[in-house]
Amino acid sequence: MTLRHRHLVLFLTSGMSLAGWQEAGILQRETAIYRRLRPQLAGVTMVTYGGSADIALAGEVGGFDAKINRLGLPQRFYAPYIARFWRPPVPAIIKSNQVSGSDVALAVARRCRLPFLCRLGYPYSLNSEAELGHDSAQARYARALEKEVFAGADLIAVTTPFIRDAYIERYRLPPAKVRVLPNYVDTDLFRPAEPGEAGEKRVAFVGRFSREKNLPALLEALAGLDAELWLIGSGPDEASLRAQAAVLDIRARFLGRLAHAAVAKALRQCQVFALPSHYEGQPKVMLEAMAAGLAVLGTDVRGIRDVVSHDDTGLLCATDAASLRQGLRALLQDGGLRARLGRRAREQVLDEYALPRVAELELGLLRELAA
Numbered sequence: 001m002t003l004r005h006r007h008l009v010l011f012l013t014s015g016m017s018l019a020g021w022q023e024a025g026i027l028q029r030e031t032a033i034y035r036r037l038r039p040q041l042a043g044v045t046m047v048t049y050g051g052s053a054d055i056a057l058a059g060e061v062g063g064f065d066a067k068i069n070r071l072g073l074p075q076r077f078y079a080p081y082i083a084r085f086w087r088p089p090v091p092a093i094i095k096s097n098q099v100s101g102s103d104v105a106l107a108v109a110r111r112c113r114l115p116f117l118c119r120l121g122y123p124y125s126l127n128s129e130a131e132l133g134h135d136s137a138q139a140r141y142a143r144a145l146e147k148e149v150f151a152g153a154d155l156i157a158v159t160t161p162f163i164r165d166a167y168i169e170r171y172r173l174p175p176a177k178v179r180v181l182p183n184y185v186d187t188d189l190f191r192p193a194e195p196g197e198a199g200e201k202r203v204a205f206v207g208r209f210s211r212e213k214n215l216p217a218l219l220e221a222l223a224g225l226d227a228e229l230w231l232i233g234s235g236p237d238e239a240s241l242r243a244q245a246a247v248l249d250i251r252a253r254f255l256g257r258l259a260h261a262a263v264a265k266a267l268r269q270c271q272v273f274a275l276p277s278h279y280e281g282q283p284k285v286m287l288e289a290m291a292a293g294l295a296v297l298g299t300d301v302r303g304i305r306d307v308v309s310h311d312d313t314g315l316l317c318a319t320d321a322a323s324l325r326q327g328l329r330a331l332l333q334d335g336g337l338r339a340r341l342g343r344r345a346r347e348q349v350l351d352e353y354a355l356p357r358v359a360e361l362e363l364g365l366l367r368e369l370a371a
Contacts, residue, residue, distance in 0.1 A: 003363070003370045007043045007092040009108075010034065014101035015075055017050025018057040018066065025259045027061060029284070030097075032186055035062040036359040037366075045089060047082065047105075049075060065089075083107035093117060093369050099124040099142070102149045110152060115369040118153035121183065122281030123163050125170075126302075130279045131212055147171055155365055157181035159282035160306045179365060183284045184358035185291045185349050189261060192293030192346065193268040201227040201332050204270035204294070206263060206285040207277075209235030214276040214299070214319055216244060221276075221324035223248040227332055232258055232266060267292040271338055272331045276324055280304050287353050290314070290345035295338040297327040313345045 012018075021027040034044050045065040048054045051072060058066035067086065069078045083104045088094070094109040095117040096102035102118050109116035125142035132138050150156055150171050156178045158164045164178050203222070207213050215237065222229055228251040231241070238254065245252040258266060263285075267273070273289035273296050280286075280303025287307065290296055296314035298304035308314035315331065317323040331338055351357075 003040055003367050005042055005091060006366070006370050007045060007089045008034070008037065008041050008366065009045045009047060009088045009092045009094050009105075009114075011047045011094070011096045011101055011105035011108075012049065013098040014079065014104075015049050016097075016101075017048045017068075018046065018054040018061070019050050022057060023257075025257050025263070027057065028260045029186070031061050031064070032355060033184055033359055033362065034064065036355060037363065038062060038064070040363060041366075042091075043089065045092075047086075047088075049078065079104050084111075087112060088114070090114070093366055095119055096149075098122070099146055099149065102153075103145060106149050106152045115154045116152065117155050117157060117365060117369060118149055119157040119181065120163075121159060123158070123166070126163070126166065127212075127279065127281065143170075150177075153177070154369055155179060157362075157365065159183055160303070162302055162306050163281070181361055181365065182353055182358060183282050183287060184355045185284070185287045185353050187291045187346075187350055187354045189264045190267065190288045190291035191264075192342070197268050198271050199228070199269045200271075202230060202270040203227050203272045203274050203328065203332075204230045204232065204267055204289065205274055205276075206232040206267075206289070207275070207283075208233055209237040209241055211237065212278050214278050215241055217319060217321045217324055218274055218276040219244050219248060219250055219252070220321035221328055222250050222252075225325065225328060225332065227251070227272075227328070228253065230255055230266060230270060232256070232263060263288070264292065267294060270294060272297060272328065274324070274328065275299065275304060276319060277301060277304065278319060282307065287349055290342075291349040291353075293342040293346045295331045295341040296345055297324070297331060299324075307348075308345075309348075312341075313348045314341055 021030050047067045054066045054068045058064040094105050094114050096105040099120045128139040128142045159182050230253050232255045273294040275286050275298045279301050298308050299319045300316040310316040315327045317327040
């Protein structure tokens with residue numbers, strides 16, 4: 001059976017909806033690859049935890065169908081109902097968007113005897129262990145869920161070779177079952193600035209304002225430097241970060257959550273992108289900044305060093321404020337260095353992470369499952 005006769009059924013992350021994606025400003029980004037895949041398929045259905053608004057959004061954003069929580073059931077009832085009773089359009093390929101919620105996708109795939117592609121954009125158990133500890137309740141749950149779902153999946157798609165190798169070893173998985181499918185970037189939207197579009201000595205951060213992003217160290221690093229910081233996003237640490245910026249007398253602008261196109265426009269008005277995280281999966285925001293030709297400063301941690309090659313496509317540093325300051329100073333003071341790193345960064349994204357290339361990789365996996 002050819003792929004054109006198959007439906008793709010995407011299970012969103014547990015508790016997530018298309019309206020939630022829209023509120024976070026990522027609806028266009030998260031659905032871009034499915035708009036590209038749609039002509040090669042019989043249809044695309046998105047299983048969401050949202051209400052009627054998701055039906056309209058699915059149609060508007062890409063001509064997709066949506067299976068929604070019409071009765072507004074609590075998640076503890078809705079997810080088991082989907083797993084036990086809902087029947088997808090057939091023939092179909094089932095896909096999960098993250099590990100969280102993939103058990104529901106697996107249950108539907110096995111009950112309906114359909115192939116299942118387990119996709120994870122970030123390593124659930126590795127991140128849980130880094131944030132809360134190896135023996136925390138969340139880390140134990142994440143490992144148990146991954147073990148169950150990986151055993152039942154036909155193929156597993158991870159974003160980096162590091163994650164692939166780590167999970168093959170951790171769960172004794174057959175290497176042929178685990179494939180690298182990187183995150184993608186719309187390189188037409190995220191493009192270098194036109195002459196005069198970028199601001200002078202402006203540093204950007206995009207992401208969640210939470211502990212793992214290490215933003216207090218970034219603010220401390222900027223103290224005393226002649227630069228403006230644009231912080232795009234939101235999160236539980238916002239109030240403390242605003243207070244710290246005021247105490248340190250940093251020129252910091254908190255722009256809040258922005259729609260995808262607005263993030264691209266904001267990046268074109270900056271010269272440097274900083275990602276001071278303690279750990280990452282494969283950060284989409286960093287890839288987008290690289291596509292926009294910004295000089296990237298990232299910490300030398302997993303997820304960042306898997307993408308950035310030091311002094312080639314960006315600079316890597318330690319997670320402390322002094323190391324971050326040294327890297328920021330070098331980038332802010334040397335226009336030639338910024339231009340070289342930004343040019344090479346965009347070249348790398350065009351070669352490895354551009355949407356057309358990643359869509360072809362995913363089509364290859366879907367064709368394999370459809371055969």
